[in-house]
Amino acid sequence: MTARPKVDTKFIARLDAAAGDMENLLDRLLSAKPETGEIDRPQRLIESMRYAALGGGKRLRPFLALETAELFGVPRERALMAGAAVECVHCYSLVHDDLPAMDNDVLRRGRATVHMAFDYATAILAGDGLLTFAFDILSRTATHPDPSVRIELVSALARAAGLGGMAGGQMLDLAAEGRYADGRPLPLAEKEIDRLQSMKTGALLRFSCIAGPILAQAGTGERAALHRYGSALGQAFQIADDLLDVEGTTAALGKHAGKDVTAGKATLVAALGPDAARARLASLVSEAEDALAPFAESAAALRAAARFIAERRS
Amino acid sequence: MTARPKVDTKFIARLDAAAGDMENLLDRLLSAKPETGEIDRPQRLIESMRYAALGGGKRLRPFLALETAELFGVPRERALMAGAAVECVHCYSLVHDDLPAMDNDVLRRGRATVHMAFDYATAILAGDGLLTFAFDILSRTATHPDPSVRIELVSALARAAGLGGMAGGQMLDLAAEGRYADGRPLPLAEKEIDRLQSMKTGALLRFSCIAGPILAQAGTGERAALHRYGSALGQAFQIADDLLDVEGTTAALGKHAGKDVTAGKATLVAALGPDAARARLASLVSEAEDALAPFAESAAALRAAARFIAERRS
Numbered sequence: 291m292t293a294r295p296k297v298d299t300k301f302i303a304r305l306d307a308a309a310g311d312m313e314n315l316l317d318r319l320l321s322a323k324p325e326t327g328e329i330d331r332p333q334r335l336i337e338s339m340r341y342a343a344l345g346g347g348k349r350l351r352p353f354l355a356l357e358t359a360e361l362f363g364v365p366r367e368r369a370l371m372a373g374a375a376v377e378c379v380h381c382y383s384l385v386h387d388d389l390p391a392m393d394n395d396v397l398r399r400g401r402a403t404v405h406m407a408f409d410y411a412t413a414i415l416a417g418d419g420l421l422t423f424a425f426d427i428l429s430r431t432a433t434h435p436d437p438s439v440r441i442e443l444v445s446a447l448a449r450a451a452g453l454g455g456m457a458g459g460q461m462l463d464l465a466a467e468g469r470y471a472d473g474r475p476l477p478l479a480e481k482e483i484d485r486l487q488s489m490k491t492g493a494l495l496r497f498s499c500i501a502g503p504i505l506a507q508a509g510t511g512e513r514a515a516l517h518r519y520g521s522a523l524g525q526a527f528q529i530a531d532d533l534l535d536v537e538g539t540t541a542a543l544g545k546h547a548g549k550d551v552t553a554g555k556a557t558l559v560a561a562l563g564p565d566a567a568r569a570r571l572a573s574l575v576s577e578a579e580d581a582l583a584p585f586a587e588s589a590a591a592l593r594a595a596a597r598f599i600a601e602r603r604s
Numbered sequence: 605m606t607a608r609p610k611v612d613t614k615f616i617a618r619l620d621a622a623a624g625d626m627e628n629l630l631d632r633l634l635s636a637k638p639e640t641g642e643i644d645r646p647q648r649l650i651e652s653m654r655y656a657a658l659g660g661g662k663r664l665r666p667f668l669a670l671e672t673a674e675l676f677g678v679p680r681e682r683a684l685m686a687g688a689a690v691e692c693v694h695c696y697s698l699v700h701d702d703l704p705a706m707d708n709d710v711l712r713r714g715r716a717t718v719h720m721a722f723d724y725a726t727a728i729l730a731g732d733g734l735l736t737f738a739f740d741i742l743s744r745t746a747t748h749p750d751p752s753v754r755i756e757l758v759s760a761l762a763r764a765a766g767l768g769g770m771a772g773g774q775m776l777d778l779a780a781e782g783r784y785a786d787g788r789p790l791p792l793a794e795k796e797i798d799r800l801q802s803m804k805t806g807a808l809l810r811f812s813c814i815a816g817p818i819l820a821q822a823g824t825g826e827r828a829a830l831h832r833y834g835s836a837l838g839q840a841f842q843i844a845d846d847l848l849d850v851e852g853t854t855a856a857l858g859k860h861a862g863k864d865v866t867a868g869k870a871t872l873v874a875a876l877g878p879d880a881a882r883a884r885l886a887s888l889v890s891e892a893e894d895a896l897a898p899f900a901e902s903a904a905a906l907r908a909a910a911r912f913i914a915e916r917r918s
Contacts, residue, residue: 325763327760328767329769329807330772331772334779336767392728410705414728415774418696418732419767423767425739425762429755429759437751440755441743441754442743444742444754444758448743449641449642453649453736457649457729457732458643458649460729461729462644464725485643488643493643
């Protein structure tokens, strides 16, 4: 075991503030009252969507949207809207991935998963509702007064979440676990694992990091830098997550530890071994930090986020 | 039985042309080749999405988008893009509604449903992928060069499809079938059935009818007229569908007839009886035709569509 890293209290305060603001905004957006153009918000559906989206998680994706927006002085309210959209997509993906037909998880963030707390049909609809709601959020003027900015966010989020991004990554993951063909796990090469993870978890993290420059209508150089940051961060996040699955405990994680190993999931930790995986993780954190060079000291919180992701214990 | 209605060949030709164009466009959009910002389109996922979206259906929603756009001289290519988006949403809803946890259907358009032809997990992902793809389509400049038009379509489609529209309607429908509480079907009053159907099937049909005026940046009067048309058409569609379920055959429908009655589904046909339902249907067709008065003869195809929906036998 490495020494417990010292806590960056300034960073933790920013992360907590973002999580608090996100909780408040999602609570407000997911109210029982229908908006213009909606007929009604059926009680069971809105309750299950709130159960899925509220009261949990580090809100890492909204945090990244907020911090990358902050680099350019984008009003916080707008970044929060973009953050709420990506968080709705993230939460929908957890609800659907937890379903019995998918990863069959009964525990998430220390609570019953949506299909256990409600039922399968409601969980499917709650996920569908959250995914759809993400695009509703992005279409609002509160996200940005300029429609060309809003539609760029819609396009980027749809590509990140869809068949060529997150949903496609989940498909590859199921295949890698041997759900199809002869039912045996597919031994993936390192490059294929990278691609799978770049789609399944990377795409949404990258989107979160370019949400800021999109909202700021920033130049291509700044976008590319934050895309590079998001890409390294996403890979680091996945390796850290896989290391946690191997080394963490169910109590600390609030979900079942050791599950990926049991499922024969294709991870870089399994492919490279824990030591080489840890070395790769360190180099990805450096890469993420390097990508932020153009922003100098104003990107301190984003640098801290990369270190935090690598060092987290739950 | 009423006499077989005479066939409006001009209308049928337009409907067929729209379906052909829609098939070609969806075939092209759902190609195996990833777009910018997509990493890859995994084979099994794109195959299941193509299976769900291609080769079937009357393409009524795209037809309505095309015809309402045609009223204003909107280029056909743009209306086809909006039509493709709403068709992706419609197809996703069929895939998810057919799942065992929902309506548990094995037959759709005379073929195995997606979860039977593939598997449950793939069906969930195919639905998620199609829903996400709808917003990708709307975000493209090919839909409209003006981003304010594209974002208005995104907003309207998200509201129509989400918790306050289609997804919410499916939730109400499951509740009405007695899936929750004490497991007994909920006897709904006529007004509640109207609301359920206005959400579950009406919202997407109304969206299709205002897609035209949105693309044309038409005035509020014209939008309101087509909204009224879409609303009456949606109600007529639902009554006709419920009458078909009672009176049709599985062979003609390509899905199981009599299923709704067995499931104790809340329909106006069950609440009013077939004769009163047929009278209501006729009055809704008149209402739909009346709403088109401002467009005079240029709306002939939309008038024919209202009659076609009421008189269809499959």
